[in-house]
Amino acid sequence: MADYLLTESQGPWAGPGADRFAEDAVALRAAGHRVVLFLVENGVVAALPSGPSALHTLLERGGEVWVDGFSLAHRALTADQLLDGARLVEMAEVAERLLEPQVRGVWH
Amino acid sequence: MAQRIPDADVLLALMGAPHTSDMLTSAVRLAQALLERGATVHLWTCGHATGIAKAALGATKPRNLENWAHGYPSTLALAERLLDAFPEQLTWYSCRFCTEERGSVPLADRIKLRPPFKFAEHVAAARTTLFLGVI
Numbered sequence: 001m002a003d004y005l006l007t008e009s010q011g012p013w014a015g016p017g018a019d020r021f022a023e024d025a026v027a028l029r030a031a032g033h034r035v036v037l038f039l040v041e042n043g044v045v046a047a048l049p050s051g052p053s054a055l056h057t058l059l060e061r062g063g064e065v066w067v068d069g070f071s072l073a074h075r076a077l078t079a080d081q082l083l084d085g086a087r088l089v090e091m092a093e094v095a096e097r098l099l100e101p102q103v104r105g106v107w108h
Numbered sequence: 109m110a111q112r113i114p115d116a117d118v119l120l121a122l123m124g125a126p127h128t129s130d131m132l133t134s135a136v137r138l139a140q141a142l143l144e145r146g147a148t149v150h151l152w153t154c155g156h157a158t159g160i161a162k163a164a165l166g167a168t169k170p171r172n173l174e175n176w177a178h179g180y181p182s183t184l185a186l187a188e189r190l191l192d193a194f195p196e197q198l199t200w201y202s203c204r205f206c207t208e209e210r211g212s213v214p215l216a217d218r219i220k221l222r223p224p225f226k227f228a229e230h231v232a233a234a235r236t237t238l239f240l241g242v243i
Contacts, residue, residue: 007238009134041130070137071130095141098236099117107238 003034005097007107011042012052018043021108022054029063038094039086040068044075047086059085066094114199117147119234121227124241125156126183131241132160136186143194152222152230154203157241158212161187161200161219184216191218201230
Protein backbone atom coordinates (compact mmCIF):
# COMPACT_ATOMS: atom_id res chain seq x y z
CA MET A 1 0.00 0.00 0.00
CA ALA A 2 1.29 3.45 -0.89
CA ASP A 3 0.30 6.93 0.21
CA TYR A 4 -0.68 9.40 -2.49
CA LEU A 5 -1.06 13.14 -2.29
CA LEU A 6 -2.84 14.10 -5.50
CA THR A 7 -3.19 17.81 -6.19
CA GLU A 8 -5.87 19.07 -8.56
CA SER A 9 -5.43 22.71 -9.55
CA GLN A 10 -7.86 22.94 -12.45
CA GLY A 11 -11.58 23.54 -12.34
CA PRO A 12 -14.08 21.06 -13.77
CA TRP A 13 -14.70 23.42 -16.73
CA ALA A 14 -11.04 23.23 -17.83
CA GLY A 15 -11.68 19.99 -19.67
CA PRO A 16 -12.06 16.33 -18.90
CA GLY A 17 -8.63 16.12 -17.25
CA ALA A 18 -9.84 17.21 -13.83
CA ASP A 19 -12.61 14.60 -13.75
CA ARG A 20 -10.21 11.92 -14.95
CA PHE A 21 -7.75 12.88 -12.27
CA ALA A 22 -10.43 12.49 -9.58
CA GLU A 23 -11.32 9.12 -11.09
CA ASP A 24 -7.65 8.13 -10.83
CA ALA A 25 -7.84 8.97 -7.13
CA VAL A 26 -10.85 6.66 -6.78
CA ALA A 27 -9.02 3.89 -8.66
CA LEU A 28 -5.97 4.19 -6.40
CA ARG A 29 -8.19 4.07 -3.34
CA ALA A 30 -9.99 1.01 -4.73
CA ALA A 31 -6.59 -0.64 -5.14
CA GLY A 32 -6.03 -0.24 -1.41
CA HIS A 33 -3.85 2.86 -1.33
CA ARG A 34 -4.20 5.74 1.06
CA VAL A 35 -5.30 8.73 -1.02
CA VAL A 36 -5.58 12.42 -0.31
CA LEU A 37 -7.00 14.55 -3.12
CA PHE A 38 -5.91 18.13 -2.47
CA LEU A 39 -7.90 20.78 -4.33
CA VAL A 40 -6.18 24.11 -4.95
CA GLU A 41 -6.64 27.15 -7.22
CA ASN A 42 -9.69 26.62 -9.49
CA GLY A 43 -9.73 23.00 -8.37
CA VAL A 44 -11.52 24.00 -5.16
CA VAL A 45 -14.84 24.40 -6.95
CA ALA A 46 -14.91 20.64 -7.48
CA ALA A 47 -15.59 20.36 -3.75
CA LEU A 48 -18.99 22.03 -4.06
CA PRO A 49 -21.86 19.54 -3.75
CA SER A 50 -22.52 19.84 -7.49
CA GLY A 51 -18.95 18.82 -8.29
CA PRO A 52 -17.77 15.59 -9.93
CA SER A 53 -19.32 12.40 -8.61
CA ALA A 54 -15.85 10.91 -8.25
CA LEU A 55 -15.25 13.09 -5.20
CA HIS A 56 -18.34 11.67 -3.49
CA THR A 57 -17.15 8.17 -4.37
CA LEU A 58 -13.66 8.85 -3.06
CA LEU A 59 -15.01 10.02 0.29
CA GLU A 60 -17.41 7.07 0.52
CA ARG A 61 -14.52 4.67 -0.03
CA GLY A 62 -12.29 6.15 2.66
CA GLY A 63 -10.23 8.64 0.66
CA GLU A 64 -9.74 12.19 1.81
CA VAL A 65 -10.56 15.45 0.07
CA TRP A 66 -8.58 18.47 1.19
CA VAL A 67 -9.52 21.98 0.10
CA ASP A 68 -7.08 24.89 0.13
CA GLY A 69 -8.51 27.65 2.34
CA PHE A 70 -6.55 30.40 0.56
CA SER A 71 -7.87 29.42 -2.88
CA LEU A 72 -11.40 29.05 -1.52
CA ALA A 73 -11.36 32.54 -0.02
CA HIS A 74 -10.01 34.00 -3.28
CA ARG A 75 -13.07 32.65 -5.05
CA ALA A 76 -15.50 34.06 -2.46
CA LEU A 77 -16.46 30.58 -1.34
CA THR A 78 -16.77 29.43 2.24
CA ALA A 79 -16.24 26.17 4.07
CA ASP A 80 -19.94 25.68 4.76
CA GLN A 81 -20.56 25.42 1.01
CA LEU A 82 -18.33 22.35 0.63
CA LEU A 83 -19.62 18.83 0.29
CA ASP A 84 -19.76 16.81 3.49
CA GLY A 85 -16.44 15.21 4.31
CA ALA A 86 -14.25 17.71 2.48
CA ARG A 87 -11.74 19.28 4.82
CA LEU A 88 -10.31 22.79 4.75
CA VAL A 89 -6.50 22.86 5.01
CA GLU A 90 -3.65 25.34 4.80
CA MET A 91 -0.45 24.85 2.83
CA ALA A 92 1.45 23.96 6.01
CA GLU A 93 -0.47 20.71 6.34
CA VAL A 94 0.11 19.90 2.67
CA ALA A 95 3.85 20.47 3.09
CA GLU A 96 3.97 18.21 6.12
CA ARG A 97 2.21 15.43 4.25
CA LEU A 98 4.46 15.81 1.22
CA LEU A 99 7.55 15.49 3.40
CA GLU A 100 6.46 12.16 4.84
CA PRO A 101 8.86 9.64 3.26
CA GLN A 102 6.22 7.20 2.06
CA VAL A 103 4.10 9.83 0.29
CA ARG A 104 4.05 10.09 -3.49
CA GLY A 105 2.97 13.47 -4.81
CA VAL A 106 1.34 14.28 -8.13
CA TRP A 107 0.27 17.75 -9.31
CA HIS A 108 -2.32 18.25 -12.04
CA MET B 109 34.25 19.61 -14.28
CA ALA B 110 30.74 18.26 -13.89
CA GLN B 111 28.51 20.13 -11.47
CA ARG B 112 27.29 18.09 -8.54
CA ILE B 113 23.63 18.62 -7.88
CA PRO B 114 22.90 18.71 -4.15
CA ASP B 115 20.18 16.46 -2.81
CA ALA B 116 16.77 17.96 -2.15
CA ASP B 117 13.65 16.87 -0.36
CA VAL B 118 11.41 18.39 -3.03
CA LEU B 119 11.94 19.63 -6.58
CA LEU B 120 9.21 21.98 -7.79
CA ALA B 121 9.33 22.28 -11.57
CA LEU B 122 7.38 25.29 -12.83
CA MET B 123 6.59 24.57 -16.45
CA GLY B 124 3.77 26.99 -17.17
CA ALA B 125 3.44 30.67 -17.87
CA PRO B 126 3.05 32.49 -14.57
CA HIS B 127 0.37 34.93 -15.74
CA THR B 128 -2.25 32.41 -16.88
CA SER B 129 -3.21 30.97 -13.50
CA ASP B 130 -2.41 30.92 -9.79
CA MET B 131 0.39 28.41 -10.40
CA LEU B 132 3.22 30.68 -9.32
CA THR B 133 1.36 31.68 -6.15
CA SER B 134 0.76 28.04 -5.29
CA ALA B 135 4.38 27.13 -5.98
CA VAL B 136 5.73 29.91 -3.78
CA ARG B 137 3.25 29.12 -1.00
CA LEU B 138 4.18 25.45 -1.08
CA ALA B 139 7.92 26.19 -1.27
CA GLN B 140 7.69 28.52 1.72
CA ALA B 141 5.72 25.99 3.75
CA LEU B 142 8.26 23.28 2.94
CA LEU B 143 11.21 25.52 3.77
CA GLU B 144 9.68 26.57 7.08
CA ARG B 145 9.61 22.90 7.99
CA GLY B 146 13.32 22.57 7.37
CA ALA B 147 13.08 20.91 3.98
CA THR B 148 15.55 21.47 1.17
CA VAL B 149 13.79 22.69 -1.96
CA HIS B 150 14.90 23.07 -5.55
CA LEU B 151 12.88 25.27 -7.87
CA TRP B 152 13.32 24.72 -11.60
CA THR B 153 11.70 27.20 -13.95
CA CYS B 154 11.05 26.28 -17.55
CA GLY B 155 9.12 27.85 -20.43
CA HIS B 156 7.69 31.28 -19.69
CA ALA B 157 8.13 30.63 -15.96
CA THR B 158 11.77 31.60 -16.54
CA GLY B 159 10.57 35.22 -16.68
CA ILE B 160 9.72 35.21 -12.99
CA ALA B 161 13.26 36.09 -11.98
CA LYS B 162 14.62 38.14 -14.86
CA ALA B 163 16.73 41.05 -13.68
CA ALA B 164 14.87 43.61 -15.82
CA LEU B 165 11.79 43.31 -13.59
CA GLY B 166 13.42 45.37 -10.87
CA ALA B 167 12.13 45.45 -7.33
CA THR B 168 8.57 46.64 -7.86
CA LYS B 169 5.76 46.26 -10.35
CA PRO B 170 4.52 49.30 -12.30
CA ARG B 171 2.33 51.58 -10.22
CA ASN B 172 -1.28 50.65 -9.73
CA LEU B 173 -3.43 53.55 -10.97
CA GLU B 174 -6.09 52.70 -8.39
CA ASN B 175 -3.60 52.64 -5.51
CA TRP B 176 -0.86 55.03 -6.59
CA ALA B 177 1.02 55.19 -3.29
CA HIS B 178 1.30 51.48 -2.68
CA GLY B 179 4.33 49.52 -3.84
CA TYR B 180 3.82 46.03 -5.19
CA PRO B 181 6.85 43.71 -5.24
CA SER B 182 7.85 42.17 -8.54
CA THR B 183 8.11 38.40 -8.89
CA LEU B 184 11.88 38.93 -8.89
CA ALA B 185 11.67 40.64 -5.49
CA LEU B 186 9.56 37.77 -4.15
CA ALA B 187 12.08 35.26 -5.45
CA GLU B 188 14.96 37.14 -3.86
CA ARG B 189 13.14 37.43 -0.52
CA LEU B 190 12.63 33.68 -0.51
CA LEU B 191 16.29 33.10 -1.35
CA ASP B 192 17.34 35.57 1.37
CA ALA B 193 15.16 33.87 3.96
CA PHE B 194 16.37 30.34 3.22
CA PRO B 195 19.86 30.61 1.72
CA GLU B 196 20.94 27.14 2.80
CA GLN B 197 17.76 25.32 1.89
CA LEU B 198 16.52 26.83 -1.36
CA THR B 199 18.25 26.58 -4.73
CA TRP B 200 16.68 28.14 -7.80
CA TYR B 201 17.51 26.79 -11.25
CA SER B 202 16.35 27.96 -14.65
CA CYS B 203 16.35 26.07 -17.92
CA ARG B 204 18.98 27.72 -20.11
CA PHE B 205 17.22 27.03 -23.40
CA CYS B 206 13.87 28.40 -22.22
CA THR B 207 15.51 31.36 -20.49
CA GLU B 208 17.24 32.40 -23.69
CA GLU B 209 14.42 31.49 -26.05
CA ARG B 210 11.87 33.50 -24.00
CA GLY B 211 14.15 36.51 -23.64
CA SER B 212 14.43 36.16 -19.89
CA VAL B 213 18.16 36.89 -19.81
CA PRO B 214 19.77 38.17 -17.74
CA LEU B 215 18.32 36.51 -14.67
CA ALA B 216 19.02 37.52 -11.10
CA ASP B 217 22.54 36.54 -10.06
CA ARG B 218 21.50 33.74 -7.71
CA ILE B 219 19.47 31.87 -10.29
CA LYS B 220 21.53 29.02 -11.70
CA LEU B 221 21.20 28.32 -15.42
CA ARG B 222 21.12 24.65 -16.35
CA PRO B 223 20.96 22.87 -19.70
CA PRO B 224 17.58 21.24 -20.31
CA PHE B 225 19.10 17.81 -20.83
CA LYS B 226 20.37 17.91 -17.23
CA PHE B 227 16.84 18.05 -15.85
CA ALA B 228 16.73 14.31 -15.28
CA GLU B 229 19.73 14.62 -12.97
CA HIS B 230 17.83 17.15 -10.90
CA VAL B 231 14.86 14.81 -10.69
CA ALA B 232 17.22 12.04 -9.55
CA ALA B 233 18.66 14.31 -6.85
CA ALA B 234 15.25 15.03 -5.34
CA ARG B 235 13.22 12.67 -3.20
CA THR B 236 9.97 14.08 -4.58
CA THR B 237 9.34 15.99 -7.79
CA LEU B 238 6.21 17.93 -8.60
CA PHE B 239 5.53 19.33 -12.07
CA LEU B 240 3.36 22.43 -12.10
CA GLY B 241 1.85 23.48 -15.39
CA VAL B 242 2.82 22.62 -18.93
CA ILE B 243 5.16 24.33 -21.31
